[in-house]
Amino acid sequence: MTSEAAICRGLRDLPEFDGAAEHAPLRQSCYLQDRHRGVSADRALKPARDLVNWVDETFAARGQNDQLREQLQQARRKAVAGEAAVAENAQLRKQLGLRRSGDIPGGYTPVAAQVIARSPTVWYSKVAIDKGTSDGIKVNDPVVDGDGLVGHITSATGGTSQVTLITDPDSAVTGKVVPGGAEGVIRPEVGNPNDLVLDFIDTSKHIGRGEDVVTAGWRAQGLASLFPPNIPVGTGTAAPITVQEASSKVHLKPFADMRSLDYVDVLTGGWRG
Numbered sequence: 001m002t003s004e005a006a007i008c009r010g011l012r013d014l015p016e017f018d019g020a021a022e023h024a025p026l027r028q029s030c031y032l033q034d035r036h037r038g039v040s041a042d043r044a045l046k047p048a049r050d051l052v053n054w055v056d057e058t059f060a061a062r063g064q065n066d067q068l069r070e071q072l073q074q075a076r077r078k079a080v081a082g083e084a085a086v087a088e089n090a091q092l093r094k095q096l097g098l099r100r101s102g103d104i105p106g107g108y109t110p111v112a113a114q115v116i117a118r119s120p121t122v123w124y125s126k127v128a129i130d131k132g133t134s135d136g137i138k139v140n141d142p143v144v145d146g147d148g149l150v151g152h153i154t155s156a157t158g159g160t161s162q163v164t165l166i167t168d169p170d171s172a173v174t175g176k177v178v179p180g181g182a183e184g185v186i187r188p189e190v191g192n193p194n195d196l197v198l199d200f201i202d203t204s205k206h207i208g209r210g211e212d213v214v215t216a217g218w219r220a221q222g223l224a225s226l227f228p229p230n231i232p233v234g235t236g237t238a239a240p241i242t243v244q245e246a247s248s249k250v251h252l253k254p255f256a257d258m259r260s261l262d263y264v265d266v267l268t269g270g271w272r273g
Helices: 003-012 021-101 241-247
Strands: 108-118 126-129 142-144 149-156 161-165 173-178 183-189 192-200 212-215 232-236 249-254 263-269
Touching: 173 232, 183 249, 192 232
Parallel strands: none
Antiparallel strands: 108 126, 108 263, 126 161, 142 149, 142 263, 149 161, 173 183, 173 212, 183 192, 192 249, 212 232, 232 249
16 A cells, blocks of 8 residues: 555544545545546456456357257257158048049958158168058058059068068069050069069050059959059050060059158958959
8 A cells, every 4th residue: 555545544534534624635636546546446357357247148148049049949840840741641641532532442441551661772672561460451461552552461460561562573463554455564673663664465555655554453263363453553654666566565653652651551351262
């Protein structure tokens, strides 16, 4: 403490210091010294106060960022859930439309099922569904979705089943062209599961681009094909007549999208010979 500061402190203890006129210059000097010391102290403490304010603002901003991030994540989850719901509703509406269209033959009872497993690499071969023998499902039951034929049941337990798709390399379905009537066997093109091939039995009949192919279905001597007649399978793609005559086959694009299967109908019951 300086001598001036000590003098000011001592004088303040005197009762007459504040009121006596002769002490006015000295009081002014002491006041200026006090003010100077206050400014100096304020300057000395400013970095500390700034640090405290920065910490408070940083935590406040971090809290706001966390809140905004959580809100963004919630919005994203809602958007994804909404898109998934729209896709599911579209598939279910298609299935309902197929049931009402009359394409499912009489005597069959559709059992709605959800796809619960599929291979990410061999997606065109098999899928698993959440319905089984306890729901009336049996091996060889046909499986469809809202667009058309998907495959058939190849194994089943009480609560699950395996579906072999029509794009599986071992699949074979008897089909016919509508309205032309040409018949043949539908198999997947080797090396291209997105492409089906209809091998002709009657090579005198030709298929034009855009003509539809459905299951032929047949019964003979107490036997029947796995698939009932008239289930939509696919549509003819580019197939010049010269190519058809040379190879006795035409390429088809399947109606059902095997990559996007989420819901299917298993056609239970029906005629089994």
